[in-house]
Amino acid sequence: MSTEENKREADAQEEREPSEDVEEAQGSPGDPASAEQPGEDPGTLEDPEAPAEGTGAFEEELAALNTQLDETRRERDEYLDTLRRLKAEFENSRKRQERERYRILETASERIVVELLPVLDNLDRALEAEGDIREGLRAIRDQLVDVLGSEGLLAVASDGQPFDPNVHEAVMGQPSDEHEEGTILQTFQRGYVLNGKPIRAAKVVVARQV
Numbered sequence: 001m002s003t004e005e006n007k008r009e010a011d012a013q014e015e016r017e018p019s020e021d022v023e024e025a026q027g028s029p030g031d032p033a034s035a036e037q038p039g040e041d042p043g044t045l046e047d048p049e050a051p052a053e054g055t056g057a058f059e060e061e062l063a064a065l066n067t068q069l070d071e072t073r074r075e076r077d078e079y080l081d082t083l084r085r086l087k088a089e090f091e092n093s094r095k096r097q098e099r100e101r102y103r104i105l106e107t108a109s110e111r112i113v114v115e116l117l118p119v120l121d122n123l124d125r126a127l128e129a130e131g132d133i134r135e136g137l138r139a140i141r142d143q144l145v146d147v148l149g150s151e152g153l154l155a156v157a158s159d160g161q162p163f164d165p166n167v168h169e170a171v172m173g174q175p176s177d178e179h180e181e182g183t184i185l186q187t188f189q190r191g192y193v194l195n196g197k198p199i200r201a202a203k204v205v206v207a208r209q210v
Helices: 003-026 055-128 134-150
Strands: 153-155 168-175 184-189 192-194 197-200 202-208
Antiparallel strands (some): 184 202
16 A cells, blocks of 8 residues: 555544544433433423322212211201200190199099088088087088099998908007908008009008917
């Protein structure tokens, strides 16, 4: 090879080396742009402020729970309102029954007093009469018994009857060979029942075996 040809080849080599340096600089791994893949759009990268996956489902579930809570509160208020009304109605009914009971008692008391007034009149006449008034008092007693009997008052049978703890009260026991155990020998105080309900027990003496 001639000297002139060697020179031309060296010059060509020098011209090629700067071009390779430029290409190496452009494609250097340290350049951030070199990390981009061909055809990739930088605007399609994930937005850090975008909502995470599942957020929509959580909000829907929360809204459903709030709706259910509102419905439960509404039902609670309806139940409380119903209970308040029932309580008020019960209280009003109780007061009406109480007033009616008092009215019936007053009416019954007034009727009994009116029926007893003639007995009181006869007692006054007997006390004003001269001589033995026992017959008059006996008649007044019979009249009083009739008035009270019309109201359902009956005397409890006692003398000679078996002892009944429901209507009799034994004040003492007396030995007796002639009567069975528990037979009533004597009545200290009469007992009474009103419309079948004992209102006073008869105080009695009961036979007991020696």
